[in-house]
Amino acid sequence: MKVLKATITTFFFSLITSFGIHSQTNIVSTNTTAEEILQGNYNPNDYNPTINIDAPSDIVNTIYSSINADSIKSYLEVLSTFTNRNSGSDTVSNSYGIGAARRWIYQKFQDFSSQNENRLVTSYLQFDRDICGMDQHRNVFTVLPGTNNSDHKVIIIEGHFDSRCENVCDVLCDAHGMEDNGSGTALVMELARVMGKLSLDNTIVFMATTAEEQGLYGADAFADYALDKNIPIKAVFNNDVIGGIICGETSSAPSCPGENHIDSTQVRIFSGGSFNSPSKQLARFTKMEYQDELEPIVSVPMMISIMSAEDRTGRGGDHIPFRQAGFPAIRFTSANEHGNASNGPDYHDRQHTTDDILGVDTEGDMILDSFFVDFNYLARNTTINGNAVAMAAIGPKTPDFAISSFNEDITVEITDQTQYDTYMLLIRSNMNDFDTVFTFSGSLTHTVSLPEDVYRASVCSVDEDGIESLFSREEFITTTVGVGEILEEKKGVELFQNRPNPFDEATTISAFIENPQKYQSTYIIITDLTGKQVERIDFTAKKGINEVLYNHGYKKVGTFSYTLYLNNKPFQTKKMVFAY
Template sequence: MIRQLLFLALSFSSLQMKAQTHVRITSASADSVMRGRYNPAQFAPAFPINYPPHIAQWIARQVSPDTLRANILKLASFQNRNTASDTLSGSRGIGAARRWIHGEFSRYARESNGRLLPAFQEFDFNVCNLMSRHSNVIAVLPGTDTADRSIVLIEGHFDSRCEGNCDTACLAEGVEDNATGTALVMELARVFSRNGFAFPRTIVFMATTGEEQGLYGAQAFVNYALRNGVAIRAVINNDVSGGIICGKTASPPGCPGENLIDSIRVRLFSAGNINSPSKQLARFVKLQYAEMLRQHMDVPSDIQIMSPEDRTGRGGDHIPFRQNGFPAIRLTSAHEHGDADVSKPGYSDRQHSTRDRAGIDFNSDGLPDSFFVDFRYLARNTCINACGAAMAAAGPARPDLQVQVSGKTLFTTITRETQYTWYRIAIRSTSQDWDTVFTQHGVSGSFLMPEGRSYYISAAAVDSNGVESIFSREVTAQTTGLLDFGSSSETPDIELKQNHPNPFDLATWIVVHVNRMPRFRKAELQVSDAGGRVLRRWPVELRQGTNEYLYEHGEGMRGILHYSILLDGRPMQTRSMVFAN
């Protein structure tokens, strides 16, 4: 993953779009399918598997830890996959790596009787003071229906780096970062194409380049989508997805202590909170895992929906998609490297260094005998991706809803996509995840909830196969007879609400509700520690209604902090929050 350069890169994103030239998809048929101009019958499998519960079952059976391991070792063998590295050698550098990935996609295509369409997405761009041609590698699985032409994207960057971000001579095997994500994407292209999985919508598998220098490959695909009117329904970015050992694939404070293992937890990062399409996608992926896939898995996963878009001060390939209005999330293992700041004295992590290798070679035969990546954990994460992407590609269009409150009862009415028999109603209060997902028969429902609390409510349509749509926007309601926080004379002008989640992860959302806009020149938030020391104070914009502000603290802190809303320097209200990560 990228750090530091990210913010610089993003501030120049409009320049970037202009600077990428000669953008092209090397396969005309892959290009046509992504634009929705094709005949679905041409790509129909002989024996389609299109019943979602069967798809979930097949995913769990077919994703192979052995294939993931073989792909990772092969990617490591290219020694240096820096974006600016050699493109001519057959065995070393990013050129050899991308041709190999494309070759594997082509093999899956042959084995699926041409259902999968491999291609490069090429673009000319200046990276590391070198103007050259770069390539994402993609594989397109055409949807069975062109009525809704939106696509689902599973991606992971295949470029690697060591301490020097433009060092093309060092050993940069980039195993954890990000052969793991690349191998995952490749394995899904294989499993999805060869099993005759058939979804209404097109799925694109993509290994991106240029991530480490500035998310350039992801930006190139965003530019392509914008220029060609390609709607992207969901993006799952996989970056650092297979390490489990603290002190090997991660280091404190990013993980609790040397040699502690976490092979259960996995993190989904996404931007925003209330009404965030990306957060709704993260919740959807977790729900599909819980309801469709978990029953088929030998070992359960604990999917954590994180507050921030990425680790503090860092970023990844999901960000350019979200910035352009496409719902996008990032999947990252629980035990991941610290801050990956290679410029710090005494930096001992593996990430962004020559030490990001497959494992330890005890008997000096040139092959690792003990691995840092856990291939079964990576396989489980691959299945989570697969199930989320499959259901996003299979399900109906998202509905909309209205909510009315009477006392302690929420009354829900579906107002769009009203033709379905069943709907899901998701309700959350203070957590990033839904508290409850109810099933509602018909367009109207009523739900008795604890009183005096605020809720965020959203809805999904359920098709005849039992698959949910991605969930709607969220509607806010409060069980005191008030709808959408409507104002009344008893309520204060400004209410500082409890932060959520609390205790929090790397970050938390501070909520300020404005019932009536008071007169002031400057509004600020302030966070202080238990001893009253101010940790951070920053100006905020207050609007009528619900305002949310992300407070990022980063890792390695436990205890109670206080937060206040200040108007013209005067504290109006203060509350406490618990930090435990």
């Protein structure tokens, strides 16, 4: 019965995340001042601190030096005492259930505001929906008003605070939810404490969402609210399962090498789309800002892995409703997860069970001494988040550009936001990371030479402090060697090698099609070495480069073939390797 229940839950979860069902009603902020700030209707001078911390180096150093592993631990210890934070659990008790938990988070946000000259404005986002027998629900959020509302933008950092055990609506079980997702909640709270003293151009929202476990409803409600109230969201940073370092017997692909494997120096960023994806560009921005600002000064360097898929195989998170609403949104998740939440009869891991606890007492003295959440690892991930949020909040405006190629030369021209002295040309092949970054100053045009290939190009502005803007849209550009031809003149159709290859859970397959109107059907067939079809991916061809994302998921490793079909006839075949 458990297997059937898990299957039904996964199917329903897939439906709501795929089609973006929005059925929350009566969505309101309980604090009208918070809503006015979110809409840009406020006087920034009302929230000025006595001492401005606004220089980039001071901001980075404040975040790095102030985030405290013991502080994060203290939040988790209290969150654990509420025992069950299921979205349908008790809202009356002061010590048990989701009501007590959200009131405590609200009060902590108020305390952080008091510690920072009352600069944080705290509210609930209340909405109606029948979830696990409860009709009304509340996110908790606090707002740090930006210092410049002439070009008002809002950045959200979030983590869901609801928890669950084996049954998605069990409101009486012990559902401490320490990794999933006390860790993300503690991260958000710590950043509210630390960043409340900073002076940032853009407005920051620190939010603990509810009802993630039943279908991302809290995040969905806020995304709907933002659209309805015309709140200009610039970026969303979601944190979910972000504090554990131990691999379980199972884990949602792609994840860990094997049971009890430890990884405390890597974090994964998931985001939707591939080519020209604002969310993927936000992930790349986050990684670059870490490499530029934090990596030179941290004592324990972290590896940030930009993942191909929007989430782990068969899973979802609170970044997805924001992406569906048109906002750039990413998800941070630990490199190692303890479980895949399958909850079958042979499932022994902690995720989505009563065993998702803070730690154990190994010495019998009633004191926890062995922890499943690594507080130092969680603190490092908190710092990565805070740095990216802050740099996005103070950086220059994103430019637009035109680009052209001749032979091996690529020329870029900045066409919008031309007031800056320095820009970057960001080049990648089909990997998630940039291959090459060119910086140019004193001119709005720049020419570089690159080997023959198909590239994805984007740009960003760089201000006088060396801070980059969020990255622009992407354009395809091709180079050839010494023949003076562009790809359109050379080949009418070409299937390219997938990238990355070998790949983990997902890979991008690209094809160039010069005259798409000639083809009534275009699709990719993936087969194993025996010729058995693994998957068919249909797509609507457009002129130029076409990309499809193939999610291999948690399947057997080995070599596979992929074939481009045009008008139901095979055109070209290549091989790829699933290696992990």
